[in-house]
Amino acid sequence: MNIIDYKKYVSAETMMGPNSVRILAELLEKYPLQTDSDDMILDLGCGTGLTSLIIAKETGARVFANDLWISAEENGKRFAEWGVGEQVTPVCEDASMLHFEKKQFRAVISIDSYHYFAGSKVFFQEKILPFVKENGEVLIGIPGLKDEYAGHAKELLSDWVGEDAAMFKSPKLWKELIGSSDRIQLVKTWEMDCFREAWNDWLETENKFALDDRQYFETIIKPYTCFTGIYVKIKNQ
Ligand SMILES: C[S@@+](CC[C@H](N)C(=O)[O-])C[C@H]1O[C@@H](n2cnc3c(N)ncnc32)[C@H](O)[C@@H]1O
Helix, strand or coil: CCHHHHHHHCCCCCCCCCCHHHHHHHHHHHCCCCCCCCCEEEEECCCCCHHHHHHHHHHCCEEEEECCCCCHHHHHHHHHHCCCCCCEEEECCCHHHCCCCCCCEEEEEEECCHHHHCCCCCHHHHHHHHHEEEEEEEEEEEEEECHHHCCCHHHHHHHHHHHHHHHCCCHHHHHHHHCCCCCEEEEEEEECCCHHHHHHHHHCCCCHHHHHHHHHHHHHHHHHEEEEEEEEEECCC
């Protein structure tokens, strides 16, 4: 995908953190999805639906755009304005209580949201894996702690994010949290390359949360945190 194609959709209104378009682009470049129009993809924690729009355009699949803080009505209006109202279905549900069909999704994608709700050992296998088809894939991009600072999130990040520091985990720890099962073929976690550019795009906006993040970028965010990529391939049983 070419991120320039989506520049006009990226604004202080649609962004909720570091540029989700860059994070999605890196995931799809590293692990391209082979999909067709019958496939269904879940965009988990989609926020304002920017990534849902792009997933729809880039894959041709039917997209379910799920978020908790943004209502389905609000996202539905945006999808209609963007011309993807037929292809993208807005849903407002807690990620720990989803009501989709078992094995419904060819892929689950989650950008800058999975860390809010999935930090326990059982979460992936109990709450997400059941909805992924055989041969399916899961692509996740989230802020985290660099591996060398694992275990020190509270002391290093609290001045910036307070109690939310506990959500910041290292790529190695995320691999352990996804775990293994007889349905999982492969789990990869890594520090993503788009960190600097995704943050720069966000810090340049006048969003009030971005203004706050600006104060901590050089002293906390840049030295200690990273963007963690997570890729899970499901077996073709
Ligand atoms: C920082 S925003 C990122 C949104 C969007 N993915 C992006 O990158 O712009 C985090 C998102 O996680 C979602 N979220 C947090 N907890 C959730 C939960 N339990 N279930 C579903 N979504 C959740 C919020 O609704 C919010 O939109």
